[in-house]
Amino acid sequence: MDLQLNGKTALITGSxxxxxxxxxxxxxxxxxxxxxxxxxxxxxxxxxxxxxxAHPQANVSGxxxxxxxxxxxxxxxxxxxxxxxLVNNAGIFEPKPFIEIPDADWDRLFQTNVxxxxxxxxxxxxKMLKQNWGRIIFISSESALQPPPEMIHYGMxxxxxxxISRGLAELTIGTSVSVNSILPGPTASEGVEAFVSQLAKxxxxxxxxxxxxxxxxxxxxxxxxxxxxxxxxxxxxAYVCSPLSSATNGAALRVDGGVVRxxx
Ligand code: NAD
Numbered sequence: 001m002d003l004q005l006n007g008k009t010a011l012i013t014g015s016x017x018x019x020x021x022x023x024x025x026x027x028x029x030x031x032x033x034x035x036x037x038x039x040x041x042x043x044x045x046x047x048x049x050x051x052x053x054a055h056p057q058a059n060v061s062g063x064x065x066x067x068x069x070x071x072x073x074x075x076x077x078x079x080x081x082x083x084x085x086l087v088n089n090a091g092i093f094e095p096k097p098f099i100e101i102p103d104a105d106w107d108r109l110f111q112t113n114v115x116x117x118x119x120x121x122x123x124x125x126x127k128m129l130k131q132n133w134g135r136i137i138f139i140s141s142e143s144a145l146q147p148p149p150e151m152i153h154y155g156m157x158x159x160x161x162x163x164i165s166r167g168l169a170e171l172t173i174g175t176s177v178s179v180n181s182i183l184p185g186p187t188a189s190e191g192v193e194a195f196v197s198q199l200a201k202x203x204x205x206x207x208x209x210x211x212x213x214x215x216x217x218x219x220x221x222x223x224x225x226x227x228x229x230x231x232x233x234x235x236x237x238a239y240v241c242s243p244l245s246s247a248t249n250g251a252a253l254r255v256d257g258g259v260v261r262x263x264x
Contacts, residue, residue, distance in 0.1 A: 003242040006031035010241065011076070011083045011124075013067045013116060014090025016043040018189030019139060022230035023087055025051045026238045028058035035080060036062040037090070068112035073119040082127045085241045088117030089139040091157070093191070095150040106153050113157035114164070121168055125177070134177040135241050138165045142185045142256040162252050169250030178249035180240050185256030186219060188227035196227075224257030 005027060015024040016038030028034040028051050036051075038044050044062035051058050063079050066072035067090045091113045096105065121136055128134025140161040147155030162181050169179040186192065193207075200210035215225045236255045239245055254260060 001244075003030045003238060003244060005238075005242055008032045008084040008241075009035070009080075009082070010085035010087065011035045011037065011080055011120075012087040012089055013037045013076075013120070015087075016040075016047040016062075018191055019184060019187060019230045019233050020087070020089040021047055021050070022234035023089065023237045024060065025054060025058075026231070026234045027085070027241060028060050029055045030238060030242075031059075032085065032241075033059040034061075035083070036060060037065055037067065037076065038062070039066050040064055067116035067120070068108070070115075070119060073116060073123075076120065077123050082131075083124055084128070084131075084133065085135045085137075086120055086124050087137045087139065087237065087241070088120060088161075090116050091139065091141075093151055093154045095148075096153070097150075098152050101153050106156075109153050109157050110160075113154070114160045117161060118164060121164075121179075125168060125171065125179075128177045129172065129175055132176050133243075135245075136165075136168060136177075136179040137237060137240055138162075138179075138181045139237070140165070140181045140183050140252065142183050142254065142259050144181075144183060144252070145260050145262070165252070166250050172249060176246065178240075178245065180245075180248060180250065181252045182233070182237055182240065183252055183254045183256055183260075184228065184233045185222065185224070185254075185259040186214070186227050187230055187233055189230050192227065219259050221261045222257045222259040224259075226257075228255065228257055 010027045010032045012024045014020045015036040024036045041064045065075040138161040141158040143155045144158035165181040200207045
C-alpha cells in the first residue's frame with residue numbers, strides 16, 4: 001500500500017529512541033522529509049545514522065531542543081516554520097506512590113507530556129488550516145483510559161492529551177486537517193526496556209521472566225501478553241499520518257494489545 005507520504009514534511013518530538021524513532025524511521029522510509037528531535041546533538045546524530053542505515057534514501061535531519069520548556073518549543077518553531085505532519089510523541093513516565101509525588105513532579109510531567117504538544121500545535125495548526133492539509137497526532141497511552149495507580153500523574157497527562165486532541169479536531173471542521181490520538185499499550189521502547197531490566201535485576205530473574213510476570217499480574221487484560229514493538233505502534237501512526245486516513249478525525253485509536261477491556 002502506498003501511504004502517499006512522498007513530499008510531505010514531518011516533525012516528530014522525542015524521536016531519538018523508542019516509539020518516536022520507529023515513527024520517524026517509517027515515515028522516512030515512506031518518502032516523507034522527516035525532522036527528528038531529542039535533547040542532545042549526539043543522540044540525534046546516532047538516530048539519523050540508524051535511520052539512514054536502514055533506509056539509505058531517507059530525507060532526515062534533526063533539531064536538538066528540550067520540548068518540556070517554552071524555550072525549547074520556540075527553538076523548534078524558529079527552525080521549522082511549517083510542517084505537514086506533527087507527531088507529539090515526547091513523553092516521560094515514572095512510577096511513584098501518589099502520596100510521594102511532589103508538586104514539582106506533577107508540573108514536570110505536565111510540561112513535558114502536555115504543554116509540549118499544546119505549544120507546538122498552537123503554532124503549526126493554523127498553518128495546516130491555511131494550506132488545508134495537515135496531520136497532528138498525540139501519542140497518548142492506554143493509561144489515558146486506565147489511570148495507573150502506580151503513576152497517577154502520568155495517567156493524568158495522557159488523559160489530558162485526549163481532551164486537547166479532540167478539542168483541536170473540532171477546529172478542523174470541514175477541512176482536510178485532522179487531529180487524532182494514538183493509545184499504545186505496554187511497548188518495548190528504550191525507556192520501558194531499561195525499566196524492565198532494572199526490575200528483573202532487582203528480583204534476580206531474566207527479563208523474559210519479568211515480562212511474563214508483568215503481564216500476568218500487572219496487565220492481565222492484555223490479549224497480546226507481551227510488549228508490543230515500537231514498530232508495531234509506528235505502523236498505526238504512519239497510517240494516520242497518511243492522506244489515506246482522511247475520514248479519521250477526532251479519534252482516539254488504540255494499539256494497546258487489547259489491554260483496555262472495552263469495545264468503544
Ligand atoms: P522512550 O523513553 O523510549 O523515548 C523517549 C524519547 O523522547 C527519547 O528519544 C528521549 O530523548 C526523548 N525525550 C524525552 N524528553 C524529552 C524532551 N523534554 N525534549 C525532547 N525529547 C525528549 O519513550 P517511549 O516509551 O518510546 O515513549 C514515547 C511516547 O509513547 C511517550 O509519550 C509515552 O508516554 C508514550 N507511550 C509509551 C508506552 C510504552 O510502553 N513505551 C506506552 C504508552 C504510551
